[in-house]
Amino acid sequence: MSDFEGAAEALRVAVGASRLRVEPHGVRDVLLSFTVGDELRFAFDARPGDVASSLESVAMGRREDGRAWRLPVGPHTLIAGCSGSGKGSLFWSFAFGLAPAVRDGRVQLHGIDLKGGMEILMGRDLFTTSATSAAEAVAVLEMLVAWMQERAGQYAGRLRTHRPTADEPLHVVMIDELAALTAYCPDRDLQRRAETAINLICSQGRAPGFMVFACLQDPRKEVIPSRGLFTQMVGLRLKDLSETSMVLGEVAVLSGAHCHRITRDVPGTGYVLPEEGGHPVRVRAGYASDEAIREVASRFRTSTQIPVVVPEHGGEPSTRRPRRPRASEVRDD
Numbered sequence: 001m002s003d004f005e006g007a008a009e010a011l012r013v014a015v016g017a018s019r020l021r022v023e024p025h026g027v028r029d030v031l032l033s034f035t036v037g038d039e040l041r042f043a044f045d046a047r048p049g050d051v052a053s054s055l056e057s058v059a060m061g062r063r064e065d066g067r068a069w070r071l072p073v074g075p076h077t078l079i080a081g082c083s084g085s086g087k088g089s090l091f092w093s094f095a096f097g098l099a100p101a102v103r104d105g106r107v108q109l110h111g112i113d114l115k116g117g118m119e120i121l122m123g124r125d126l127f128t129t130s131a132t133s134a135a136e137a138v139a140v141l142e143m144l145v146a147w148m149q150e151r152a153g154q155y156a157g158r159l160r161t162h163r164p165t166a167d168e169p170l171h172v173v174m175i176d177e178l179a180a181l182t183a184y185c186p187d188r189d190l191q192r193r194a195e196t197a198i199n200l201i202c203s204q205g206r207a208p209g210f211m212v213f214a215c216l217q218d219p220r221k222e223v224i225p226s227r228g229l230f231t232q233m234v235g236l237r238l239k240d241l242s243e244t245s246m247v248l249g250e251v252a253v254l255s256g257a258h259c260h261r262i263t264r265d266v267p268g269t270g271y272v273l274p275e276e277g278g279h280p281v282r283v284r285a286g287y288a289s290d291e292a293i294r295e296v297a298s299r300f301r302t303s304t305q306i307p308v309v310v311p312e313h314g315g316e317p318s319t320r321r322p323r324r325p326r327a328s329e330v331r332d333d
Ligand SMILES: Nc1ncnc2c1ncn2[C@@H]1O[C@H](COP(=O)(O)OP(=O)(O)OP(=O)(O)O)[C@@H](O)[C@H]1O
Pocket: 043, 044, 081, 082, 083, 084, 085, 086, 087, 088, 089, 217, 266, 267, 268, 269, 284, 285, 286, 287, 288
């Protein structure tokens, strides 16, 4: 087996394949799988999800074997990739996948984008709350923690798993750059409160239906201490082998996750560990243009938007809790 692993790169080049996988097959045999051509070389468009979707997983794009790439909706997802690796396309593919459920009220998205809102404001109609400053982000996160704990209290001894409905939606916090909140935030108090709230949602949110989907450039522990609370990771293009190992684990690197070898010309490409187990799979997300984001946001807009209010002269930021939309108010266009 190790002889074949050692010769794998030479064999791959000799055959002209884009990829060679070497794995044991039974007790004595070795299986060599060549991928000829590259399914993921050309970009393709992100599309809104299926209206009848069960909310268990979201169609994000394609896998290297040509099959559709579906990402489990949660509970908590971390997308790591350096600048320009295409995190935006994963952010929007995920939001597009949930868009039909946003329109029918089963999902509420909460967008946090501390890069001046450049990313989320384009699709703001999909978001129940939009935070573009650390103070706003903390207001939203603390509101969600309070809702989560209230719902968990109501479920205690009665229900163990949340089923999203328009009355009790799934809440998904979507963070454009997690480190802007947890590592580079100039206000230490807001940073501490944001970290506490994210940790609480990541550790207690699954059962009552509160999830986090966050993007991150730098996966080091100093930058994201709560990395271990995220239940699934996607590794896009990363700087080096040690970063790939931080995101997907050493075993995944040994079995072929090569985020550090992804080239710049295929943004949105990364590796995931499939739910069913086995080798890491190379995937690519669909591309969401600005026009597509605006179009999907207007078509699937949420009927519940909550203004985030931050007092001008100090004091605690707050959000106004909305009345839950009645079924008759849910649009059907
Ligand atoms: N799936 C994709 N297919 C084709 N092009 C893409 C895809 N995803 C992103 N791009 C393009 O790649 C470039 C970088 O993408 P993006 O801004 O999403 O990267 P990023 O990882 O968010 O970077 P940063 O962290 O600096 O914001 C953009 O020009 C974008 O249009």
